[in-house]
Amino acid sequence: MDISKQKPGTLSVWAGESEPFAEGSHTVPIFSSVTFAYKNIDEWNEVAKGIRDGHIYSRNTNPTIRVLEEKIRILEHAEAAVSFSSGMAGISNTFFALLKPGDRVVSIKDSYGGTSRLFLEFLPKFNIEVALCETEDHEELEREITKGCSLVYLESPTNPTLKVIDLKRIASAAKKAGAITVVDNTFASPVNQNPIDLGADLVVHSATKYLGGHSDTLCGLVCGKKELIRKIFEFREINGASLHPETAYNVIRGMKTLELRVNRHNDNAMKTAQWLDEHPKVETVFYPGLESHPGHKIAKKQMNGFGGILSFELKGGYDNVKTLLHNLKFVHLAASLGSVSTLAGPPRTTSHVELSEEQRKQLGISESLIRYSAGIENAEDLIDDLKAALDKI
Numbered sequence: 342m343d344i345s346k347q348k349p350g351t352l353s354v355w356a357g358e359s360e361p362f363a364e365g366s367h368t369v370p371i372f373s374s375v376t377f378a379y380k381n382i383d384e385w386n387e388v389a390k391g392i393r394d395g396h397i398y399s400r401n402t403n404p405t406i407r408v409l410e411e412k413i414r415i416l417e418h419a420e421a422a423v424s425f426s427s428g429m430a431g432i433s434n435t436f437f438a439l440l441k442p443g444d445r446v447v448s449i450k451d452s453y454g455g456t457s458r459l460f461l462e463f464l465p466k467f468n469i470e471v472a473l474c475e476t477e478d479h480e481e482l483e484r485e486i487t488k489g490c491s492l493v494y495l496e497s498p499t500n501p502t503l504k505v506i507d508l509k510r511i512a513s514a515a516k517k518a519g520a521i522t523v524v525d526n527t528f529a530s531p532v533n534q535n536p537i538d539l540g541a542d543l544v545v546h547s548a549t550k551y552l553g554g555h556s557d558t559l560c561g562l563v564c565g566k567k568e569l570i571r572k573i574f575e576f577r578e579i580n581g582a583s584l585h586p587e588t589a590y591n592v593i594r595g596m597k598t599l600e601l602r603v604n605r606h607n608d609n610a611m612k613t614a615q616w617l618d619e620h621p622k623v624e625t626v627f628y629p630g631l632e633s634h635p636g637h638k639i640a641k642k643q644m645n646g647f648g649g650i651l652s653f654e655l656k657g658g659y660d661n662v663k664t665l666l667h668n669l670k671f672v673h674l675a676a677s678l679g680s681v682s683t684l685a686g687p688p689r690t691t692s693h694v695e696l697s698e699e700q701r702k703q704l705g706i707s708e709s710l711i712r713y714s715a716g717i718e719n720a721e722d723l724i725d726d727l728k729a730a731l732d733k734i
């Protein structure tokens with residue numbers, strides 16, 4: 342049954358699950374078997390050769406994992422999908438499967454820290470050049486792309502200052518230059534943004550975040566053009582960064598409520614950002630949903646919702662950051678994002694602690710910046726909590 346034309350709320354529940362499972366199971370069965378038995382070796386041989394559908398060994402394919410891959414494939418309007426043991430496994434496998442020595446990558450300075458380390462430390466070891474542009478400088482990105490490259494890697498909105506890139510514009514420049522465009526869509530989720538519709542060839546997700554949704558599962562997903570996914574899948578078969586079927590089940594269960602959760606995250610983040618924006622103790626709020634945000638117009642054009650993450654700078658120094666964070670009741674002071682519970686922390690001493698002061702300055706990460714991943718709690722409670730903590734400053 343082709344359900345690909347349905348809305349995200351329906352797809353979150355039904356994509357990959359529209360046919361009944363073994364024994365009429367209503368939920369996706371967890372096939373924990375590592376190997377799959379055949380009564381007939383000719384049949385086994387046909388599966389091995391890809392003539393017949395089936396599974397042989399769970400490092401390569403597994404029925405539970407296939408449901409998850411199908412779910413993200415349909416939600417992201419992609420031709421094919423492949424899963425990984427973490428978001429970073431998905432990102433690094435994508436690079437090492439598609440790039441070769443002598444290639445050139447164009448990307449942005451504000452990529453997720455792990456991805457930036459691949460760009461700065463690991464890809465150069467394989468003689469792959471990486472040009473990192475100012476994230477919102479579309480002219481610089483286009484100039485670097487025109488010089489020649491094989492892969493353009495983008496994130497929008499970015500971490501932690503929520504910078505926005507016109508994905509259609511940059512994907513179009515990449516296409517003209519014969520380069521593949523890869524977009525990390527973790528922050529937006531497929532409910533808020535579909536990069537393939539904007540011209541991307543591949544979309545990557547840290548499914549650890551919104552897709553899983555409960556901060557209890559590490560998982561990476563990559564989807565897009567069939568031919569590219571085949572190469573990435575073949576590399577993963579050998580590289581071995583496969584997902585465990587039970588983990589796949591957790592992500593499938595999380596994804597069933599994806600649309601419900603993301604709409605609530607969007608709503609909570611918007612209300613919180615608007616409230617903080619008016620507060621006298623807050624210097625700046627970074628949230629693409631605010632009209633004052635430099636990327637608001639682009640975000641409005643390419644996103645269905647502005648996402649659940651915002652960041653803000655307090656007036657005064659780091660002591661005020663500590664006072665605020667230590668007095669919040671409904672927040673875990675923790676890394677990661679996209680959980681049902683609100684998570685917050687200061688990027689300067691957490692996610693970006695390894696950067697120099699100068700590097701942090703270039704990315705706009707001051708000592709008074711706080712990243713806030715709004716959960717699905719009640720917005721009034723979250724705002725009351727922030728109000729009470731701000732009153733302590």
Ligand SMILES: Cc1ncc(COP(=O)(O)O)c(C=O)c1O
Nearest residue numbers: 427428429453525527547549560
């Ligand atoms: C935007 C983004 N991409 C990729 C990753 C890496 O994902 P994982 O932690 O699942 O390896 C993260 C993790 O925080 C992230 O925020």
